Amino acid sequence: MLRLDPDGSRMGAVIDGAGRHLLDPAHTGRYLWSQLTKGEKTGLGVAVGHRIQRELGLADGLHLDFRVVGHEVDMRFTTGGNWMFPPELQGGLCLLVRADDASGQWSLGLLRVRPELMRTGANRDGKRGLSAQGRSAIHWIHRDLPLPEHALRQLPADVVAAIFAKSSGQARTEELFQQAQLTAITTADLSAVTMQLDGVKRAREARRRLASRGVLILNGTHSRDCEWASALDLPVLAPSIWMSVRLTPAPQHDDSPTITLNGIPWRVARPGDPETPLPTAVLR
Known part of the structure; x- marks a missing residue:
């Protein structure tokens, strides 16, 4: 064995x-x-x-x-x-x-x-x-x-309840990515919150919609996303894993890990940082 x-x-x-x-x-x-x-x-x-x-x-x-x-x-x-x-x-x-x-x-x-x-x-x-x-x-x-990790097993019960309280699969997907930032999200998690076979499609749509709130959704199947995760010092992304993180423009003399979007350095946002829409470049 x-x-x-x-x-x-x-x-x-x-x-x-x-x-x-x-x-x-x-x-x-x-x-x-x-x-x-x-x-x-x-x-x-x-x-x-x-x-x-x-x-x-x-x-x-x-x-x-x-x-x-x-x-x-x-x-x-x-x-x-x-x-x-x-x-x-x-x-x-x-x-x-x-x-x-x-x-x-x-x-x-x-x-x-x-x-x-x-x-x-x-x-x-x-x-x-x-x-x-x-x-x-x-x-x-x-x-x-x-065992392989799944976000819904790790999140507090009240957070999971808030996710499933949303009325549509798309809304539940977006709530999952907002509530479970910096957490590995699997296709099984997406299937459960959407209760649909096209959970990955909902995740792609969430990537576009949540960018307006400064939330970047990464997926391990894309080399650019893996490079961004590495540059931001986030956990390594497996091919089937999704992860969300809120970003904010990095001020001068900030030595935090950053990625450059539209010529501007961005770092992982902190609780007090205001929401700043991401450049449209991250959606392509």
Whole structure:
């Protein structure tokens, strides 16, 4: 597993992708796993297993989920602190996946399931969770790695409520970029606030409209935007990431990082700086 995914980036993307697929933000406006129905939460583990198998090219198992270097392996998924094991898994190898979008972390471990590692009590199906001894027996492959970030998960609840209070997808997009400045915004965030498949189109329109308020919207697919982000000492922009920042003309003898627009240096605005429309050059 480490050879196939040394830093865990493939697994993290798979887990996040499975969650986004079930949330279906473009049609539902949902952005948190807690918004899934009970049935969808059950399907999340199944979706993660199928996507892991496809992403890493693992062969089907004869009795368990798949094979890893010839070993039959079952996959168990939880968003909590424990997993449930049916009686037929005793003695078998399990890949244990734990993920929680509230904390933004995920882990992957390996365990040989044995009776002495189980709790004494079982549910109606005979499934039992791990005891404290069982949890300590997990061989962790990746532990507490970050899930891909999404702005709507990080923003305060009142800010998110203000965004969704707007009556149109375009208005919600513009509110997102104004409220979440200097925050990485993903296409999933855009889909959720627009509740449309053309969230990127709304972001492009927001770029034009918010420039009149001094807000510059950057996108990592454009080399010029990445150069501007670097010059302003902003976080590196990944190709699919959007970020907004309010700018203001830089006064003389200001040593802040700047970019030059229409021959004038601009820096990141501070709370007391007045709104100054950006030059039309940034819209091209």
